[in-house]
Amino acid sequence: MHVYPFSAVVGSDDLALALTLCAVSPEIGGVLVRGEKGTAKSTMVRAQAALLPQVDEVEGCRFACDPRSVDPACPDGPHPTNAPVRRRPARLVELPVGATEDRVTGSLHLQKALSAGTAEYEPGLLALAHRGVLYVDEVNLLHDHLVDLLLDAAAMGRSTVERDGVSVTHAARFVLVGTMNPEEGELRPQLLDRFGLTVDVAAPRDPQLRAEIIRRRLAFDADPAAFTAQWADAEAALSERIVDARHRMPQVQLGDAALVAIAEVCAAFDVDGMRADLVTAKTAVAHAAWEGRGEVTRGDIAVAAKLALPHRRRRNPFDSPGMDEDLLDELLGNTAPDEDPDGGPDGDGPDGGGAPDPSGPAGGEADSASPETEPEQKSAPAPTAVSAPGDPYRTRLFTADRTGRGAPGRRSRARTTTGRTVGERRGDTGPIHLPATIRANALSHSVGQQAGPGGLRELRRRVIEGREANLVLLCVDASGSMAAKQRMTQVKTAILSLLLDAYRRRDTVGLVTFRGTTASLTLPPTSSVDVAAARLRDLPAGGRTPLAEGLIESAETVRRHRLRDPDRRALLVVVTDGRATSGENAVNRALAAADVVAEQRISAVVVDSETGRFRMGLAGRLAERLGAEYMQVGDIHADALTGIVRGRAA
Structure with a gap:
């Protein structure tokens, strides 16, 4: 089967450079590729694997022992010093997100155990990937128990299996490459840090460049053999350049001045730990070798920092990845390197005008309107206000009381x-x-x-x-009464904190809002809590309170989601003051809607935002009809809110 040539890809210069530097120096730790659908992420990863230098291994060894440095603990060893050597292409091993633990780490050989009664170990994907590339498409959807296995192997460089009568440990050093669409959820911070480099990719907006991409892809689909042959010389030259850069790397000098500059950059960008410094240094050396230099320059450091630091600056999943390139230029003395650090690996990529800023356009959140908005008057249009939430805080874990059978998660x-x-x-x-x-x-x-x-x-x-994992559905009152006296700010802060906890627990989240005369599903159930946070920040408040419509929309959302995922248990969090003011008999309609929710056996929590000396207590009545826990808005705090919803997802 023909693979699309790596050198034929256009419009992804940053990704091409990151993959190439990891090919030059596998010790960098791999690449995480973030981007929208249809941006050739998987195509480039598979194409680049074909350019990797061939691997020498001890013949007959299932664990790819290097004949120049044999693993003394190899399960197939000990190997004699004059063992025959076999040369083969470097492997690209793909790890499916639905793989079992046995397939990843290896297990007891089933056929031999049943037929001969012998306990023999059968290697898994980690053994196959040793001295090669381990590729995980949609890595952010990988189950947590597999993430734990990857973390252990990446940290120790070995895989250990202790089960089913098998006790085996073997080398497992590989370049980890993952691709993901951020809209489908973020990556666990521990695994995110294990990727040496990260690249954000997007489809080019230049019509001429897009046309060239389509032209080349159509030519490849029409005649893969001819298209591959057309790019064979470029592929061979690129592969040879990777080999030359590998041989040159041990001679590249990383002077004290360069080390201090790397430390200054990492400290200025406030990254956690020392891994960022190490990865930046290794990447700068690899880039110098790739460009044919014998010493690391500040230009090499700038290229390395743009690839190694953005994903290490995030403090929570709601922070946008990226970095301040003006600050980077200031730290490095605005030194313009001789090389083009943003160009493609072959040096003659398309004119792109430099690497895109992964952080996107500058600027923070939109200015908030006045936090206080008076309740609407019947004779005047309803005013609206947008209140910004405060900083989210860590919440306690809340779990279901009984043992369920839902989708794998962490709750x-x-x-x-x-x-x-x-x-x-x-x-x-x-x-x-x-x-x-x-x-x-x-x-x-x-x-x-x-x-x-x-x-x-x-x-x-x-x-x-x-x-x-559970479905956490937030039903939020966005009427005018909620906007008064900064109540919406308090509510948004608490909900943002629950979203942060949902991210860590791998939950699915949804957002229903109601104001004016209607309710809407502002965010359908999704695993991307950063999208939910963005919708929450921009949520306006004002107008009447169609509480019944909000409850009915929530019940319908849960019903539809159960059809797609019947095993995922739902928790409905209703935030309102209970003042149903949309139409006649609004309160009775709201209570009737609560009965509909209760009939579906949806666990719920009612957060009462009503304040003042004289209270109508409608939210309390609503909680009774829902069979839900009830709390006051003044109790919206990490311990208070999550303590109440603990065990309510039954």
């Missing part, structure tokens, strides 16, 4: 397809519990039971317990 206990094996069962579906199956068949054989298909008398399945 409530659940029986899932991924996690820790806690027992065994009989059945026709689910992952096989191999030791239990072997024991059961040995017992069946001893009592003379007749064997079934495949020679097995009994098949046992694993009972797996992990954590599930």
Whole structure:
């Protein structure tokens, strides 16, 4: 099968450079590629793997031992000093987001265990990726137990398996490359930091450049062999240049002045830990080798910093990745390097006018309007106000009371397809519990039971317990009464904090708002809490209070989501003062709508924003009809709010 040539890709110079520098120096730690759909992220990763230098390994070793530095703890060892050597292309191993733990780390060889009764280890994807590239498409959707395995391997350079009668450890050093669409959710901070470099990609807006991309892709689809042959010389030259840069790297000098400059840049951008300094230094050396220089310049440092620092400056998922390039130029003395740090790896990429700023256009949030907006008058148009939330705070974990069976996550206990094996069962579906199956068949054989298909008398399945994610649906009153006396600011801050917790727990979140005469699904259920936070910040307040419509829209949203994901339990958080003021008999309609929600057995919390000496207490009545927990707006605080919703997602 023909792979689209790497050198034929246009419009992604930053990504091409980042991938190439990791090919020159695998110790950089890999690349995280963030971008919208259809920006050739996967195409470039697969194309670049074909340019990697070939690998020498001990012949017959399943763990790709380097004959020049044999692993003394290799499970296939010990290898003799004169062992035959085999040369092969570098591997690109793809890790599917739905892979099982056994497939990733390896497991007991099933066929030999059942046929010969021997416990032999079968290597997994981490062993195959050793000394190559491990590629994870949609890495932000990877289940947490697989993320933990990647973190262990990336930190130690080894993979350890201790289960099913197998005790094995082997080398697992690889270049980790991940692609993701930020709209589908963010990455865990621990895994994010393990990527050496990060690149944000977007489709070019230049019509001529877009036309050239289409022209080349159509030519490749029409005749892959001819198109690949057309770019064969460019691919060979690029591959040879990568090999030359690898050989040149040990001679590149990283002087004290360059080290101090790197430290100054990392300190000025307030990055966490020392990994940023190390990665920036390694990237600067690789860039100098790639450009054919024997010493690291400030231009090399500037290129390295733009690739290594943006994703390490984020303090929470609502911060935009990026960096202040003016500050970077100031720190490095506005030195213009001889090389073009923003050009493509072949030096003759399309005219792009320099690398795009990954942080996007400058500027902060829109100015907030006055925080106080008087309730609307019937004879005048309803005024609106936009209140900005305060800084989010960390909330306590709230979980379901019982064990569910929802999607894997990090919140409530659940029986899932991924996690820790806690027992065994009989059945026709689910992952096989191999030791239990072997024991059961040995017992069946001893009592003379007749064997079934495949020679097995009994098949046992694993009972797996992990954590599930929930749907947190926020139903927010955005009427005029909510905007008064900065109540909306308090509410937004509390909800933003819950969104931060939902991000960490891998929940799905949704946002229903109601104001004026209607309710709307402002944000359909999604795993991208940063999108939810953006919608929340821009939420205006003003107008009447169509509470019934908000509840009905929430119930319908949960109903539709259950059709798509019936195992995901929902928690409805209603934030209102209870003053239903949209039309006649509005209060009765709101209470009737609450009955509809209760009939669907939706767990709920009502946050009462009504203040003042004289209160109508309508939100309390609403909570009774919903069968929900009730709290006052003054209690919207990390401990208070999450303490109340703890265990309400049953």
